Amino acid sequence: MENAIEVDGLVKKYGDFEAVRGISFRVRKSEIFAFLGPNGAGKTTTVHVLTTLLKPTSGRAIVAGHDVVREPNEVRRKIGIVFQDPSIDSELTAYENMYIHGRIYGLTGRELKEKIERLLKFVELWDFKDKQVKTFSGGMQRRLEIARSLLHEPQILFLDEPTIGLDPQTRAHIWDYIRAMKEEHDMTVFLTTHYMEEAEQLADRIAIMDHGKIIAEGTAEELKRLIGNDVVYLRLEAPEEVKCLKADFIRGCKLLPDGRVRLDVENATEALPRIFELASKSGIKILEATYHRPTLNDVFLHLTGREIRDEADERGAMKARMKRRMRAFGRR
Amino acid sequence: MRVFTTMVYRELKRFSHSRARVLGSIINPLIWLIFFGKGWAGVFDNPMAAPIFGGVDYMTYLVPGIVAMTVFNMSFMQGITIIWDKQFGFLKEILVAPASRTEAILGRITGGAIMALIQGVIILTLSFALADLKVSGVLPAFGLGFIVGIAIAAMGVAIALRMTSMEGFQMVIMMIMLPMTFLSGAFYPIRTMPEWMQWLAKINPLTYAVDGSRYYLAGVAPTFGITTDWLVLTALAAVLVGVAAFEFRRATIE
Numbered sequence: 001m002e003n004a005i006e007v008d009g010l011v012k013k014y015g016d017f018e019a020v021r022g023i024s025f026r027v028r029k030s031e032i033f034a035f036l037g038p039n040g041a042g043k044t045t046t047v048h049v050l051t052t053l054l055k056p057t058s059g060r061a062i063v064a065g066h067d068v069v070r071e072p073n074e075v076r077r078k079i080g081i082v083f084q085d086p087s088i089d090s091e092l093t094a095y096e097n098m099y100i101h102g103r104i105y106g107l108t109g110r111e112l113k114e115k116i117e118r119l120l121k122f123v124e125l126w127d128f129k130d131k132q133v134k135t136f137s138g139g140m141q142r143r144l145e146i147a148r149s150l151l152h153e154p155q156i157l158f159l160d161e162p163t164i165g166l167d168p169q170t171r172a173h174i175w176d177y178i179r180a181m182k183e184e185h186d187m188t189v190f191l192t193t194h195y196m197e198e199a200e201q202l203a204d205r206i207a208i209m210d211h212g213k214i215i216a217e218g219t220a221e222e223l224k225r226l227i228g229n230d231v232v233y234l235r236l237e238a239p240e241e242v243k244c245l246k247a248d249f250i251r252g253c254k255l256l257p258d259g260r261v262r263l264d265v266e267n268a269t270e271a272l273p274r275i276f277e278l279a280s281k282s283g284i285k286i287l288e289a290t291y292h293r294p295t296l297n298d299v300f301l302h303l304t305g306r307e308i309r310d311e312a313d314e315r316g317a318m319k320a321r322m323k324r325r326m327r328a329f330g331r332r
Numbered sequence: 333m334r335v336f337t338t339m340v341y342r343e344l345k346r347f348s349h350s351r352a353r354v355l356g357s358i359i360n361p362l363i364w365l366i367f368f369g370k371g372w373a374g375v376f377d378n379p380m381a382a383p384i385f386g387g388v389d390y391m392t393y394l395v396p397g398i399v400a401m402t403v404f405n406m407s408f409m410q411g412i413t414i415i416w417d418k419q420f421g422f423l424k425e426i427l428v429a430p431a432s433r434t435e436a437i438l439g440r441i442t443g444g445a446i447m448a449l450i451q452g453v454i455i456l457t458l459s460f461a462l463a464d465l466k467v468s469g470v471l472p473a474f475g476l477g478f479i480v481g482i483a484i485a486a487m488g489v490a491i492a493l494r495m496t497s498m499e500g501f502q503m504v505i506m507m508i509m510l511p512m513t514f515l516s517g518a519f520y521p522i523r524t525m526p527e528w529m530q531w532l533a534k535i536n537p538l539t540y541a542v543d544g545s546r547y548y549l550a551g552v553a554p555t556f557g558i559t560t561d562w563l564v565l566t567a568l569a570a571v572l573v574g575v576a577a578f579e580f581r582r583a584t585i586e
Contacts, residue, residue: 086420092346
């Protein structure tokens with residue numbers, strides 16, 4: 001088996017709404033593959049189809065060599081998942097959560113006990129094993145969920161927004177665990193995220209998703225090459241009249257919806273003086289100029305005219321917090 | 333069997349962790365027994381009223397009803413809390429596992445019934461100090477209580493699986509638990525109710541639980557016959573477990 005996941009023409013509709021609009025991609029064995037995109041792009045829906053929780057409207061998905069519709073139980077045996085929303089039992093202790101999960105997956109006795117101990121030590125929760133999960137911080141809960149998902153040694157691990165709503169430090173910590181466990185277990189990891197850094201830090205290959213479609217795919221470097229080497233953003237006095245600057249050293253130029261002009265250049269430090277020269281010669285007034293190496297956000301902006309951050313960051317974090325709060329309230 | 337026992341284990345663990353729930357579930361029936369029971373006992377304990385209550389004193393009449401009510405309320409609560417599992421992700425855990433869903437839901441229901449039964453036993457044990465109960469009837473009452481627990485926990489599960497949000501939660505409890513309790517004959521005989529109420533009482537499964545429980549524990553002649561009580565409750569349990577299992581097999585996260 002060459003590929004861990006093969007998806008062809010996958011469509012998922014909810015009534016009239018098309019959440020996933022015909023996507024195809026391959027995830028190679030033992031790689032970390034990331035779906036990057038804003039909330040509502042269809043990432044979670046895709047994960048739910050691949051993990052047999054939802055039936056696709058049309059299209060085909062093969063996970064770990066088995067069709068998700070025809071052989072869901074075969075797929076289930078070979079995958080692990082960390083859901084976007086917390087899914088641990090906060091009334092129970094960390095150990096009990098692990099124990100119940102292990103038994104549901106057919107582990108028993110000594111083997112189960114040893115695995116629980118090893119994994120809880122791996123995520124540094126062994127000292128808290130007999131504490132109820134509701135006393136855990138968001139990061140601790142996440143770590144427990146990761147440990148739990150590894151208990152039955154899945155071939156493919158799905159992580160749906162693994163660090164949503166966590167502070168930057170905790171996020172970096174979780175990344176370390178993901179890298180370490182991938183090394184140790186040699187698994188394939190399928191990750192969804194709306195954090196560019198997360199995709200960049202972790203993933204071997206990235207698919208950028210927007211409005212139910214994959215709009216670009218490749219390594220982070222390949223994706224950035226879609227733009228060029230450096231990006232210069234200019235704020236002009238009259239952007240509508242000027243629209244673009246033309247010169248042989250400017251590879252690409254685009255007027256953005258927010259009024260800025262984006263220039264793709266080979267080397268921004270050399271290009272900037274020439275841009276100012278060109279501008280003053282043409283009578284264009286530059287109010288502000290910034291430049292940086294392209295990020296995945298620039299790629300997304302280039303492809304869609306919007307930033308991933310626009311809608312995603314705050315709302316996502318808020319939603320996660322609300323869920324956690326509701327959970328604490330509901331279980332009382 | 334593995335998934336079944338795991339789910340039973342989970343219910344027991346969850347319950348044992350929540351001291352407030354254990355305490356609350358015991359205090360509520362005790363309040364009924366002591367304040368409601370002792371309050372009315374002064375009115376009803378006279379030769380004129382005795383025949384209405386099957387020839388026993390009012391506390392002895394009331395205790396089996398409260399025990400049945402406890403098992404009923406607790407198993408319903410245990411069943412309906414599956415809505416939390418739905419809301420907070422544990423259900424997804426089960427759905428994504430290579431496990432038999434029927435076994436999982438049967439385990440959930442059985443765990444709930446066992447919890448409810450344990451609380452019924454606690455109330456019953458305390459009640460021996462308050463009323464003149466038959467020790468010989470405890471074991472059969474226990475069996476009947478288990479059937480009631482299974483049926484009502486399954487009912488709770490079936491209802492919760494149909495609910496899409498937590499908003500209806502309080503209303504369901506009010507609309508189902510309170511009327512069923514009052515219409516069960518736990519507090520007063522069915523025979524003296526207005527006719528339309530008697531009719532409702534007869535389609536209320538809890539009525540048969542109270543009837544049987546009162547026969548075993550207080551020696552009051554059953555209104556419907558003890559065989560009928562068993563048959564009705566067993567049939568109900570079978571149907572409701574079937575419905576719950578059917579719904580759970582079809583459950584998705586959409």
